[in-house]
Amino acid sequence: MTQQDADTTIDALPQLWELAGLARQSQSDRELGFLLANQSLCLAGYRQAVLWLSDEGVFTLSGVVQIEANAPYVLWVDQVARHLRANHAGAARTLTSQDLPEHLAREWADWWPEHALWIPHGLTRDDAASQGASLWLRDEVWTAPEVQRLAQWSEVWWHAFRAKHKTRVRSWGAFKSTMQRWLRAAPDRPWYRQTRVQLTLLLVVVLLCPLRLSVLAPGELVPAHPVVIRSPLDGVIDTFHVQPNQMVKQGQPLFSFDQALIRSRMEVAQQTLATAQADYRQTYQQALIDAKSKAQLALLAGKVEEKRAELVFATEQQQRATVQAPQGGMVLMDDPSEWIGKPVVVGERILRIAEPGDIEVEAWIPLNDAIALQEGAEVSLYLNASPLSPVSARIRYLAHDAVQRPDGQFAYRVRAVLAEPTSHRVGLKGTARIQGHWVPLIYGMLRRPLASVRTYLGV
Numbered sequence: 001m002t003q004q005d006a007d008t009t010i011d012a013l014p015q016l017w018e019l020a021g022l023a024r025q026s027q028s029d030r031e032l033g034f035l036l037a038n039q040s041l042c043l044a045g046y047r048q049a050v051l052w053l054s055d056e057g058v059f060t061l062s063g064v065v066q067i068e069a070n071a072p073y074v075l076w077v078d079q080v081a082r083h084l085r086a087n088h089a090g091a092a093r094t095l096t097s098q099d100l101p102e103h104l105a106r107e108w109a110d111w112w113p114e115h116a117l118w119i120p121h122g123l124t125r126d127d128a129a130s131q132g133a134s135l136w137l138r139d140e141v142w143t144a145p146e147v148q149r150l151a152q153w154s155e156v157w158w159h160a161f162r163a164k165h166k167t168r169v170r171s172w173g174a175f176k177s178t179m180q181r182w183l184r185a186a187p188d189r190p191w192y193r194q195t196r197v198q199l200t201l202l203l204v205v206v207l208l209c210p211l212r213l214s215v216l217a218p219g220e221l222v223p224a225h226p227v228v229i230r231s232p233l234d235g236v237i238d239t240f241h242v243q244p245n246q247m248v249k250q251g252q253p254l255f256s257f258d259q260a261l262i263r264s265r266m267e268v269a270q271q272t273l274a275t276a277q278a279d280y281r282q283t284y285q286q287a288l289i290d291a292k293s294k295a296q297l298a299l300l301a302g303k304v305e306e307k308r309a310e311l312v313f314a315t316e317q318q319q320r321a322t323v324q325a326p327q328g329g330m331v332l333m334d335d336p337s338e339w340i341g342k343p344v345v346v347g348e349r350i351l352r353i354a355e356p357g358d359i360e361v362e363a364w365i366p367l368n369d370a371i372a373l374q375e376g377a378e379v380s381l382y383l384n385a386s387p388l389s390p391v392s393a394r395i396r397y398l399a400h401d402a403v404q405r406p407d408g409q410f411a412y413r414v415r416a417v418l419a420e421p422t423s424h425r426v427g428l429k430g431t432a433r434i435q436g437h438w439v440p441l442i443y444g445m446l447r448r449p450l451a452s453v454r455t456y457l458g459v
Contacts, residue, residue, distance in 0.1 A: 018042075019035070019156070023161075029161055033060035036161075037051055037062040048112070049136055049137070054082075058081075080100065081135070083101065090120070091120070092117065114139055115140065115142055116137050119133060209441045210440065212437075213443075214436055217432050218363065218364055219364070219432030221426050222362040222427075223332065224358045227326055228352050229325075229352065232346065233321075235261060236344070238340065244335070245332075250328050255339070266311065269313075276304045279300055280300040326353070332353070332354055360393065360396065360415055361391065361417075364412070365412040366409070379432055379435070381433075382430045395416045395434070397415050398414050399414070
């Protein structure tokens with residue numbers, strides 16, 4: 001170094017001390033990156049500056065606030081930095097496009113000036129936590145004093161940066177590098193203090209932690225002991241005397257059938273009975289003088305009884321044309337207007353009557369989620385209308401056979417008794433969480449995958 005270069009280096013010491021003071025006052029690694037890339041002009045002139053880290057890629061660009069990780073320039077700089085790290089990781093050196101392979105050098109003129117300075121950061125190549133580099137770019141050739149000043153400033157800056165910087169896992173490469181650093185053997189420590197041994201033991205303990213096996217199933221609130229009102233005869237519903245969710249008393253009319261057809265049947269039965277009785281009386285009078293007519297009396301008497309039974313049946317149907325509530329409770333049904341004028345058959349369900357507080361939980365466990373459940377197992381129903389207030393219940397019974405639901409899927413029906421009264425109404429739907437027995441955490445995690453593998457392999 002000439003006397004002039006030495007004097008220039010000494011003149012730059014105040015600026016170096018000032019930058020060192022700013023580095024100590026920085027609160028984060030981002031501030032330090034900005035300081036290096038944008039405020040080092042007092043030591044040497046440059047057009048661009050790049051801070052690159054081996055595990056995170058391009059960390060800071062001069063004059064840029066937010067870096068776009070997938071930008072073409074950023075991707076190209078990352079490739080150049082990784083090539084230089086693999087071939088020139090030892091000390092600072094100046095570069096031109098001739099020092100890069102052809103596939104990287106052809107884009108140099110598009111992005112960078114003619115001359116570059118490469119300053120690696122870190123202690124050793126094997127220390128993944130201490131690898132990085134800075135690139136300084138300009139049109140003029142770099143002089144030895146400028147390289148020395150920037151190298152000294154980089155050492156001071158890197159010491160502060162390592163104290164503030166925490167690796168951000170933003171890619172698979174960064175994650176892999178972090179894991180390798182954690183799992184690397186430390187010869188100066190006993191085996192029980194090795195990080196990889198401690199992590200392995202921690203993982204085993206976590207996987208063996210007890211877990212309450214549970215399944216999720218669609219569920220809803222249903223009446224526990226409803227009275228189903230079915231059609232007592234074949235006919236057409238004419239009038240509904242109640243509305244959905246209406247409270248009714250025992251004996252109160254619910255709905256009525258159209259009685260026109262019923263009356264016509266009763267009138268036909270009456271005329272048929274009258275005709276049969278007239279035939280019987282005529283034959284009875286003839287039997288006094290004709291022996292053959294006497295033999296027909298038993299047959300005609302049977303027909304009279306038959307027609308009388310038909311009239312009684314028609315009369316009973318007329319009496320049953322108005323259906324009454326067998327007990328008090330709340331009416332559970334759809335829109336009554338959909339039933340008016342609709343023909344129904346005997347036994348068809350029209351509506352239900354349930355007591356307001358007589359509620360329980362009904363859930364449907366899918367075939368793939370069927371686990372061993374005991375009577376009295378805990379059930380929590382998270383209603384869609386009130387997800388923060390689950391309804392607690394205990395299993396009353398679990399069906400042994402899977403039945404087909406309206407959506408076409410087969411599932412096991414579960415009925416659960418409420419642990420305490422609820423203010424939620426019947427019909428609200430949600431998701432039921434059914435608690436099973438205790439198992440290790442690893443079993444709960446691998447139960448479904450193992451079942452799928454066994455189904456696929458047939459073992």
